[in-house]
Amino acid sequence: MTTVRTLTRDPLLLRSRLDAWLTEKHPGARSRNVRLPASDAVPGETVLFDLAVPHPAGTARQRIRPCVLRLAGDPEGYPLFPAYDMAAQYRVIRTVAARTRVPVPELLWLETDPDPLGAPFFVRERVPGRVPPDTMPYTFGGNWLFDASAEDRARLERSTLRVLADLHTLPGEGTLRAHVDALRAHYAWVVDGTARSPLVERAFAWVEKHWPADPGASVLSLGDARIGNIAYDADFTPAAVLDWGTASAGPRELDLAWLLHQHRFFQDLTVTAGFPGMPDFLDPGRAAATYAELTGHTPRDLDFHLVYAALRHAVVMLRAGHRQVRFGQREMPADPDALIPHRDTLEAMTEGRHR
Template identity: 50%
Template sequence: MSEPVRTSTRHLPELRDRLATWLSGRLGTPVAVSEVSRPSANGMSSETVFFTASWEGTRERCVARLAPAPEAVPIFPVYDLRTQYDLMRLARRKAGIPAPRPLWFEADPGPLGTPFFVMAREDGEVPPDVMPYTFGGWLCEAAPADRRRLQDATVGILAALHDARFTHQEVPGLGAGGLREHLRAQRAYYRWAHGERPVPLLERAFDWLEAHWPDDPGADVLCWGDARIGNVMYRDFTPVAVFDWEMAAIGPRELDLAWMIFLHRFFQDLTVDMGLPGLPDFMRPEDVCRTYRELTGHEPRDLRFHEMYAALRHGIVMARVWLRRIHFGELAMPDDPDDLVVHRATLERLLTG
């Protein structure tokens, strides 16, 4: 994971010109678009484009989110940009979460070849995926007290979101909800992503989940979905932007809690395998759950089940990312399909207890 992962087949100069044409029509005045770029350390699913728009004395630094082109091996079968846009507005208004300020949504695929939305760009630091933040950099070099402040504030995002009251009418694109429905959707996603070449390790994990189903999954809340520090921008270790809402769902609180815990474990395990210490005292399950309990009064439960579920879900995603890298000639197809799962060893350990 040391090299940038290609995620797009679109050319930036063409996107710049098409964005300028679209914005000029949208605002009814000539708009110049400049400083067009893509992130290099995060973002493997939706396409993200940074740009600056200038018109009539106004200068707005923007971020556009687009569904990937079909030939770029999309990570997900559907990209509901409208729901993502609405969720950011709701999270800001009803839960006080610093989701990026939404600017415009475009449902017509004509201007850029796909529906898209544009949000205001914030300034700050994001823990990188490539190279993973556990390998070094500003978070590793921070004082332990500052890392803990960042950790607690990030858990606070989940607490605020989960305790806010959302109606199904406000987020109709997320469906009826429930853990069973969530798992059914994951099975469908797995068949779409890997039906041509099944991954036995992931199928074993599905079987494990059925054999260890919780007696009471708990009440449903609005879940962020991709709840991890790599989807948060920080200033002075405080969240200032919470993004990537494409995996949002209605389900038990533990979907987000276990995902946040497991995604750090994923990077930590990679780091330890490379002979580096990483951040072993960061995002520990007992610390995350204690903070969450203090903020919400909810006692997290069935975490072994939900950690397995997070590992499975991440395995489906990462195996699909590996297929994209194979498509772009960055990797060769492995002989053993289980090797498509980057955290194969971690998942195997979870399966054996």
């Protein structure tokens, strides 16, 4: 499994600086139970804490509010992405909250000045709910989703697709071409000064060769549209979509394909490890039909978008692999494509083979 080191800043110093900043926002406010999540696959760095605010009238009691701090990635910490626009993330969440039915966490503060914590950040509420685990992936078993009934899994699948359907009512200012060009720029940044990936470059060539005749209208795209980016209520429906760091614009199929690819990625890992996994969950044909029912839009060029989703993931995992090497978690392989966990799947997809 690929694990990524998370916070690269000094946690004790970060907490003292956070408390100083909180005091300016609310006299007497302090952070409690500052900690890092078990894993952090989202852009930037995440800190969990409880906000303690004194009650009025000088009482000793405090109001406690669970919070999440989303901090721009440390440029000295070998971040996964070249840029972190925290203000843009904040605006996207605010827009989604105001103009759609998509559940999102309540936003508390945005800080664009890098001085308080060393980088721009925002604070949001921490939403109670259950998130399908990434480590170990939910497909390996021993978790609430794997143990759920077929009916509950179906409810989660359908309600997740409804989130995408609701989000995609918002138009987006961007195109598929702009999305691919941005990914090319990201890849160039990842391999700057190090070995290039033959597999990634073949996949880019495949994308150009199989470009859709009509990519379709652009909508607001979540980017990280996987179930591991959603907290679910006890009834298996979404309580909140959590992170919006890779939100952009493009065809509806970008999000749908990412959702399906991320499950296949975990399912393939599980089968390779000798376990059955969840082969009937998030079936592409069923998911496409459900999305069409919910939106009136029949997904098109889904095979193209599934390959493109696997390519997007390969670029991120290539950087994650380089980051592991930087922090001494693994040796640099002779073949840079060995850093991509789903290389066999991506190769098969671009070569027209079934895997």
